[in-house]
Every structure is written in structure tokens, then in C-alpha cells.
Amino acid sequence: MDILRFATAGSVDDGKSTLIGRLLFDSKAIFEDQLEAVERTSRDRGTEYTDLSLLTDGLRAEREQGITIDVAYRYFATPRRKFIIADTPGHIQYTRNMVTGASTADLAIILIDARKGVLEQSRRHAFLTTLLRVPHLVLAVNKMDLVDYSEERFEEIREEFTAFASKLNVSDLTFIPISALNGDNVVSRSENMPWYHGSSLLHHLENVHIASDRNLVDVRFPVQYVIRPQRATDHAFHDYRGYAGQVAGGVLKPGDEVVHLPSGLVTRIASIDTFDGPVEEAFPPMSVTLRFEDDIDISRGDLIARPNNQPQVAQEIDAMVCWMADTAKLAPRSKLMIKHTTRTARALVRDLHYRLDVNTLHRDETATSLSLNEIGRVSLRITQPLFVDDYSRNRLTGGFILVDEATNGTVGAGMIMDVR
Amino acid sequence: MLQRDYTTSQLDVLEAEAIHIMREVAAEFERPCLLFSGGKDSIVMLRIAEKAFWPAPIPFPLMHVDTGHNFEEVIEFRDRRSEELVARLIVASVQDSIDAGRVVEETGRRASRNRLQTTTLLDAIEEHEFDAVFGGARRDEEKARAKERVFSFRDDFGQWDPKNQRPELWNLYNARIRKGEHIRVFPLSNWTELDVWDYIRREGIEIPSIYFSHTRKVFERDGMLLPDSEVVKRGDDEPLFEAVVRYRTVGDMTCTGAVQSAAGTVEEIIEEIAVTRITERGATRADDRASEAAMEDRKREGYF
Numbered sequence: 065m066d067i068l069r070f071a072t073a074g075s076v077d078d079g080k081s082t083l084i085g086r087l088l089f090d091s092k093a094i095f096e097d098q099l100e101a102v103e104r105t106s107r108d109r110g111t112e113y114t115d116l117s118l119l120t121d122g123l124r125a126e127r128e129q130g131i132t133i134d135v136a137y138r139y140f141a142t143p144r145r146k147f148i149i150a151d152t153p154g155h156i157q158y159t160r161n162m163v164t165g166a167s168t169a170d171l172a173i174i175l176i177d178a179r180k181g182v183l184e185q186s187r188r189h190a191f192l193t194t195l196l197r198v199p200h201l202v203l204a205v206n207k208m209d210l211v212d213y214s215e216e217r218f219e220e221i222r223e224e225f226t227a228f229a230s231k232l233n234v235s236d237l238t239f240i241p242i243s244a245l246n247g248d249n250v251v252s253r254s255e256n257m258p259w260y261h262g263s264s265l266l267h268h269l270e271n272v273h274i275a276s277d278r279n280l281v282d283v284r285f286p287v288q289y290v291i292r293p294q295r296a297t298d299h300a301f302h303d304y305r306g307y308a309g310q311v312a313g314g315v316l317k318p319g320d321e322v323v324h325l326p327s328g329l330v331t332r333i334a335s336i337d338t339f340d341g342p343v344e345e346a347f348p349p350m351s352v353t354l355r356f357e358d359d360i361d362i363s364r365g366d367l368i369a370r371p372n373n374q375p376q377v378a379q380e381i382d383a384m385v386c387w388m389a390d391t392a393k394l395a396p397r398s399k400l401m402i403k404h405t406t407r408t409a410r411a412l413v414r415d416l417h418y419r420l421d422v423n424t425l426h427r428d429e430t431a432t433s434l435s436l437n438e439i440g441r442v443s444l445r446i447t448q449p450l451f452v453d454d455y456s457r458n459r460l461t462g463g464f465i466l467v468d469e470a471t472n473g474t475v476g477a478g479m480i481m482d483v484r
Numbered sequence: 485m486l487q488r489d490y491t492t493s494q495l496d497v498l499e500a501e502a503i504h505i506m507r508e509v510a511a512e513f514e515r516p517c518l519l520f521s522g523g524k525d526s527i528v529m530l531r532i533a534e535k536a537f538w539p540a541p542i543p544f545p546l547m548h549v550d551t552g553h554n555f556e557e558v559i560e561f562r563d564r565r566s567e568e569l570v571a572r573l574i575v576a577s578v579q580d581s582i583d584a585g586r587v588v589e590e591t592g593r594r595a596s597r598n599r600l601q602t603t604t605l606l607d608a609i610e611e612h613e614f615d616a617v618f619g620g621a622r623r624d625e626e627k628a629r630a631k632e633r634v635f636s637f638r639d640d641f642g643q644w645d646p647k648n649q650r651p652e653l654w655n656l657y658n659a660r661i662r663k664g665e666h667i668r669v670f671p672l673s674n675w676t677e678l679d680v681w682d683y684i685r686r687e688g689i690e691i692p693s694i695y696f697s698h699t700r701k702v703f704e705r706d707g708m709l710l711p712d713s714e715v716v717k718r719g720d721d722e723p724l725f726e727a728v729v730r731y732r733t734v735g736d737m738t739c740t741g742a743v744q745s746a747a748g749t750v751e752e753i754i755e756e757i758a759v760t761r762i763t764e765r766g767a768t769r770a771d772d773r774a775s776e777a778a779m780e781d782r783k784r785e786g787y788f
Contacts (some may be wrong), residue, residue, distance in 0.1 A: 067494045095763045134631045134649065139624045139676045140665050146494040148674055160651055167653040275491045280699040289507040293540035301539040308536070312502040316489075324660045339535035347490050351503035351536070388651050403656050406511070462786065472660040 066142070069271060071165040071198065073189035074175030079206045083175065083244035084138065084151060087266065090251045092125055093140030133462040144270040159192065159422065159437040160388045162310035163477055166196035167463065170274045170379075173202045173265075176442065178211045178241070190225075190424045194232040195384060195439070195479065196264040197459055199277040201229075202238045204265060209243040215259040231425065233456075236272075240265050253356055278348045279458045283314030283317065284375060285323070285368035286405035286451075286461075306353035308339055313453075314370070315347045316354070323371045324360050325451050330371050331358040348460075365407035367451040375461055382482040384454075385442050385466070387434040389475035392468060394442070395433040400475070404450045411466065415443040422434045440483065450462045455479035460483035495683055502671035505634060505653060506536040509616050509669050510543050516616040516669075517574070518547040518787065519673060522554075522562035523734040524691055525620030528680050531689055532671060533618075534569065545572040547617075549605045551597040552567040553737045561692040576608035593717045600611075609666060615658075616667045617788050621781065623762070628780035635659065636668040642786030653726035660722045667763040668788075677764055678757055680756045685750045696767045697730045697748045708741030732757075732764045761764045 074080040077360040088094045112310035150165030152158070166172060172193040176186050182402040193201055203225055211217045218241045229237055240249055241260055251266045263271070288309035293301045299375045315324075336346050346352045355370065369375060387394045394413060402411040417432035419440040434440045455462030466476030492500075509516050518533060520526045523689050546566055550559075567574040577596045581587045586607065589602040609617060633649050635657040661667060672680070672688045684691060701712035703722040710713045710716055712724050716738050729742035730753075747753045779787075 065494050066491050067497050081740070095760075097762050117691075121621075128646070136627075136630045137623045137674070139632065141676070141678070146676075168655075175763040191765045271617060276487045278490070280490060288504070289511045291537060291540050292660065304539055308507055337538075339538040349497060351507070353538075401660070402656065403502055406508075457616050460654060463656070465651075465653055465656045465658065467660055468659055471664065472658070473656045474652075477651065477653045 065145060067146045067148060068171060068272070068274060069148045069150065069169050070173060070269065071152055071162070071193075072173045072175070073162060073193070074173075074185075078175040078177050080087075080151075080175050083173075083204070083206065083242070083250065083265075084149060085311050086244055086247060086250050087147075087463040088138060088140050088248070090266075091140040091142055093138075094374045102149075111321060116125070135161050142270055147269065149184075157241075158188075159386060159439070163193050163196060163385050163386045163388075164190065166193055166198050167459075167477065169196075169275060170234050171200040171269070171272060172198045172203060175202050175204050175206050176225075178205050178214075178217055178221065179205045181221050182228065182294075184423045186225070187189065187228055190229060190234070191422055191425065196236055197456060197479075198480065199274070199403045200236045200238070201234055202240060202265070202268065202271050203289075205239065205241045205262065206240045206244055208248060213241075213248075213256045215257070218260075228443075238262070238268060240268065241309075254306060276479050279313040280315055280347055280462075281313070282372045282373055282453065282458060283316055283320075283368070284451075284453070284458060284461050285309050285311040285316065285354065285365045286312055286407070287362055287364055287368065290362065291299070305335045306354045307368070308351070308356050309406065309421060310351045311346050311348045313348060313458050315345050316368075317345045318342070321371055321440060322372060324362060325367045325369060325374065326407060326449060327360065327366075329358070330472040331360060333357075365405075367405070367416045369432070369451070375453050376451060376483040377445045377449045378483040379450050380414075380443065380483070381447050381450070381480050382417075382441065382443050383450060383464070383478040383480045385434065385476050385478045386439045387436060387476050388435055389468060391433050391473075393433040393477065394466075394476060397470070401467040401469055402444070402450075402464050402478075403447060403467065404452065405461060407448075407450060409450065410447040411444045412471075413442055417441040417443070442478075444478075452480050452483060454481065454483075490595070494681065494682070495686060498672075498675055498761070499683070501655070502532045503536040504710060505657070506533055506618070508657050509667075510537070510617070513616040513667070515614050516544040517547045517612065517614045518542070518618040519546060520548055520562065520566070520573070521618070521620075521690055521734065522548070522565070523620070524556035524680055524684065524695065525622065525716050527565070527689060527691055528618045528675075528683055529618060529671060530565065530569070531683075531687060535638065537563070537730065542569060542571050545574055545612075547574040547576060547608060547612075547614075549576045549601045549608070550578065551601060551605075551736045553583070553597055553713075555692070555731075555734065555737060556693055557694050557713075558692045558734055561690075565690075568649065571776060574584065574608065574612065576604050578604045581607065582603070593719055594738075595717060596736060597735050598739050599782065599787075601736075602642075602661065602782065602785050605788070606786050609642065612663075614666060615661060616669055617672065618669050620622050620672055621670050621788060622675050623670075623673050626779045628783055632670065632673075632783070634670055634673050636670065638668060638786065640664045646784070678754070681754045681757060683749065685754060691750075694712040694731045694733065694734065695734060695753070697728055697746050699726055699753075700729050701725070702727050702729060702742060709744070711737055713737050727772065740751065745770075 151163040157333040398413040702709040
């Protein structure tokens, strides 16, 4: 059994909560006491139906205002897979939440109301999904029951969205006509839409191939922590020196020739250690400890790669940045902390090239700053070299966060587009 | 070109993520500590810590907030396990907080030290100047927890502000705080109850005996089976009877209920959980039943 992480985008009006509620309910991930609590609250509020959005809206302010204000994580499993849903709200601070939820997602489901068709927000959701390089996109055309399960309507929406998606970089796009309320094509194929020959939504989620989405080609091992058991009880480990981290790309094997950055020194992997014993290979997302044949000065923030396949060593980078600060703005001359893999440094915003309208994809080159939930392309100068790849090549070595030194808040998420 | 699929099982993915989180904390904070109660989640968390730093010992102390109302089997387990790991165990005592006048004991039949723990915990964090505190909470436990970050910021007063949380992207965690503030870290955020049990089975991890079926004198209150103990105040209208039970969660005796169960092995427990229709906190925790936002309110104050 493996794990699929997916993000859901859409507002309550699109039936997103109903869809999640149905997936959880039909996979028996909702328990009786949770359902009773939701039924009780629905009754207290005078709602006639059981409001499944109450399952995910956990905070007091959310229940009071009837809105979702944060990413909620939900879990369910089928015999084939464990699923982690990042449920992102459709209302306020949408971009910040969607970007957060999509950053770790293998797949995103965008919900469209079959009656309304492709709306501005559907385009925004699709754009953010592709900006964050979510490998698989599902367009769930919901409320098919309200358009008489019409094949023509479904095809219209498919064509319109496909035309729009051609402007984006969508690697895998699947359309599924559903009715979350009635369960059509959610868990099993619907008899109401004999013209649809594809998978049900759950069947698709269970079977979409994600193992090859990881970068297994470019070896990238950011050194996270140096393990030196000076007070080890076992004397065999007195001289032990291992470099711990989570593999961010490629497949490492003992005996492989590797290069250490920033020094550029070349050595070989002596052993790949874990608590459960040495392993013959390490690949994403394994957390392991490497030992090398030569004594090299290695610390946290350094990176191990292959001599013939190295990341760029850069102090000047171009990136798409999603700005997340409530009040402060991002503008040229802004100084921030940057955290990229296991390395933290300071960054200076040299230039804001344009602000992107996430609804129209229009680039506003006259923009002078980015406010909350705005996205733009910036140039940064970093105080020390980072070991980077384009975000499109590797999400882990191409993504970074920006931290405000005054408030310590996480104020930006960046995706590296180009290195100078 | 690739000979194989490189599929990773769900437990391996969750373990790798938790190890990454632990190492981030060890690398970025001055004085972390790990909350160890002897309950199954903190036992799993401790195993992850053991794995993350092997062959070095765990580079931070363990801390238990002891209400004085804990099951003796669990306390015995706690002490033995920390000794095996050569880990430093700090016991922060609610009784000491009461004696020092920091908190006042609740009275009446439903008196519990559950809420008092928060003060003891925050005092201990301040006294030892901990800047990161590992907790075993999972997001599937409760809906306020479903929205909490892996690195959860706490202000000078130890409080959680759910509306002002730091966005968390990829595997990048923001560890920056000012003096006096701290971060609660939840490495098992993405684990479910079943994942925890699957992991206990896979790793062959020992757990306290009260998780397995046994015969115990209990009485019924609000549909929960509470144990016969001098610290649990029982009314005359609450008769004792013998039942075959086990514990699904392990907490304070005054607010942790047993469930009727014949499951005597980890395998049988997993079978039982796979078909159960009630969440572990709903079945066994009186502290969560107080109101719909009981957990959120306690978390805001600085609870685990």
C-alpha cells in the first residue's frame, strides 16, 4: 500500500465538501461519533440536511462564520492506497492556502459545477495547480444530475477547459462526470451515464501511477544533520561520522562516485546506513545516513550530487513567488531570510519583473510590489550560494520559503525558474 | 532505464517524513524535548527518534507531565523504556503545581487533573527553557488538530493562535522564534490510528499491558467504563462490575475510559480497529466531550 496526497479545489457551492464527505463516508473513514456530532450541529443550526462541511471545518471561528479559513488535512484508506487530502478553502486567502496544499500534492481535483461550466476560479485553480507542478490534474464535473446527465454538456466543458489548459503546462489531465450528492461515478461507475467509459473518481485515485513522478534521475542529497556519536555506549561507533538527510532526487548506491558541494571534492559512498541496517540503495523520499570513503568537511546545508550531474550553484536566482504576508509587501530592496532545502541564508529582492493576474494570466510589468496572495516573478540575490534546480525539474531542490526577519512569519513561497 | 518501480509503502513514507522532521528540529533548535507519556503515539515517536539519530543516542531529553493519576503499568513502562534508551527523563508533576499553589485541584465527582496539566507543562517548558517540544498528536484525532501545522508556533504564554498559523510548504519548516516562544512539533501529524498500530506490529514495539484485553473492575459513567481507583471519585449510584476490557488511548485515569474487548495481541487490536465505527477519542476520552470545541480551547491555552 502506498500513499497518494491530493488537494481539492473549489468552493462549497461546487459541492467540494459533499464530495469529500462522500469519499470519507464510503471508505468508512467517518466514524459514528463524528457523524452524530455533525448531525447534531446541523439540527441545532436548523439545516435540513446533514452538512458534511462541518466535518472539516474544525475551528470555532469557522463554525461561527460558516467559512473555511485554513487547509484541513483528512485521511482515508482503501485496500489499495492510503490517501491524504489537503482540503483548501475557496474563499479568503485562497491562493495562500491552495499553494500550501498543492506544494506536496501528487494530484489535484478541481471541481466544476456542470450548470455553470468553466469559471474564472476554475482557471485560477488550474493555473495554481500547474504553477506548483502537481503532476496529475482531475477535472471533476459535478452536479451532472442537475443537467440530466448530459453528455453534450460534459463534452462542452471538456472542450472549453482543454483549450484553456493548452496554455498551461498540464502533464496529465483527466475529466470525470460526477454527482457527489448522489454518488454517481464517485466510488463506482454510474448507470446514469452509460456514455462515460472512464474510471470512477475513486478508481482513478487508487490507480493513477505516481511512483515515476519523483525525480529518480538527478542525485540530490541535502545534508541535514551530522551524526557523530561521541558518547556512544558502543565503542565500535567511536569514530563514526555519518551525514543524515532525506533523498531529494535520484538513486544512491554504495560505491557510487559523488561530489560534495560547495567544495567540489569527489569521493565515493562507503555505506548507506539506517537504524535497521545498511541498505543497497536510497531514493526519494527515504531518510538515510551516508558515509563516505574520504574524510571531507561536510556540514548541514551542503549537498551531495553526482560529478556528471550537478545542480546549479547560484547566488542570483529568478523565481515565481507567491506572497503570503498579511500586511507587509514584497518590493525591490526587500530583505528576507530564505530557506532552501536544509540551507538558510539572507536574500535581497533585486527586481520585480511582473505581477501575474492568476485569473487572466496577464503579466503586469508596471507592478512595483506584491501584496497578500499575489504572485510575481522576482530576482533574488542570496548571501551564500544555493544548490538549485529548476522547480519544474525537482520540486524539492527548486522550491523555497521566505521568512520575515522582523516577525519570523513565513511570508513567501518561491519556485525557481532560472539561474543567472 | 529504471529496472524497478521504486514504490514506497505508506509506513516507510510516514517514517521517512517523521525522521526528517526530528532531524530538522535537532539541527535548528537549541533545547528540544520529547513529550513521552508511555502512550502508544509517544512510544512510536520515541522509536522514530531512536532511528533518526542512530547510532548516536537521542540528542534531547524526554519529559512526562505526570498528573499523579496515571496507570501504574504505564509509569513502570515509561521508566523502563527511558532507562533502556539511556535517555534523560524529566517528570513534571501536577501534584507539585498544586502544592506550589500554581493550580487549584478541581472538586466533585468529575474532578480531573486533565486541564491542570497545561500549567505544569508550560511551567516546565519555561523552567528548562525548551524551545521545541515534540508531541505525538495526529491530525486524524480531532478536527482542531486537523488544521494544526507540523511546526506549531506558541507565543510567550504558550498559546496557539489557529487563525495566525505559518504556511507550511513542501518539506520546509520555519523554525524561527524569539526567546520565550516555542514550537510544538508533531512528527506523526499524517499518521492515522491504524498506521500507528500497523507500525507497532511491523516494528515489534513493546507497549504497556493495559492496551491488551484484561479483566478489570470498572463502573459506567456517560457510557464510558472508568476504572476502580482511589483517584476516581465514584458515586453510590455507580456500581462496580468486572469486565473484559482494554484501553484504546492512555491518559489520566479520571477521564480515560476502557472499551470492552477481547483483543489480546497487536494483530487482534488491528482487526478490531479496522472495523470499529467510533473514533478513539470519542470512545474513550471524557475530556473531549465537554464541548464541540473542547480540544481547540485547551490547545489555545497551551495544552498538548
